[in-house]
Amino acid sequence: MNVENTKAQMRKGILEYCILSVISGNSCYASDIINRLKEARVIVVEGTLYPLLTRQKNAGLLSYRWEESQQGPPRKYYELTDQGREYLADLDKSWDELVESIKLIRKK
């Protein structure tokens, strides 16, 4: 058993939740999402983000529009769909429940 693997499993579990949460705060570009996730140390390499973003978009949780940029080609600007907002609310609740469970368990 390897504690690093267990920790990585924990982080992997919350990554999708974190992505939705970041976008719900403020519609944004992929680079903004990456910066927030890195700040929070939930992601180590950026490559992990892109398949998740695409999967969430394909599942109808996210939508994007193309924004023109002076520095170059247009960029994707992400926001949550209504379905995404419901999904996030569900995950928020689930997270709170988990925190409560852990609190109970840690009480000696």
Added chain:
Amino acid sequence: MKITVSINIGGIAFYIDEDAYSELKRYLRSLEFHFAKEESSAEIMADIETRIAELLKARIGDYKQVVTISDVHEVISILGTPEDISDEQNGGGYERMASTSYHRIYRDPDERIIGGVCSGMAAYWRIDPWIVRVIFIVLSLPGGLGILIYVILWIVLPEARTTAQKIEMKGDPVNIHNIKDSVKEEFENVKKNMKI
């Protein structure tokens, strides 16, 4: 003086050193291969290329007009190799399989002289096969006991045929990384032999 190549990535044009171009091409191919099983793999690759272009653009300016190999290495470390990504995607799952690896004695068909018995046992203990062969020879001198033991082992021990078995023979964990490395190693050996 170096040769540069013009590329277009994520819709932005760059001058890039020849060696940096090869490295970047190799990296993109490895990512493509990694994401091939995802639906929308083309979209994922397009998003990644856009991000690579962003990162490279930030490293180029008036005084530095060409993308170099160190830029490409930096980009790879930021975005992650396919191994880094799959470790994060799977939460380090591959490493967990290692705790159930077997370590058993096989006959080694690649390193054998007669039946692969000595080389197989040597692989299990990670020693040089000749040490085991000398022991057998010494055991054979008095009355041929070594030969008898050898023949019995030849019959009893299985041959390591699959890549996974060859890895088990050496006692390494059997996971995708090791299998891939083994296959690569064998490929390189075949290539070397063919060149000579």
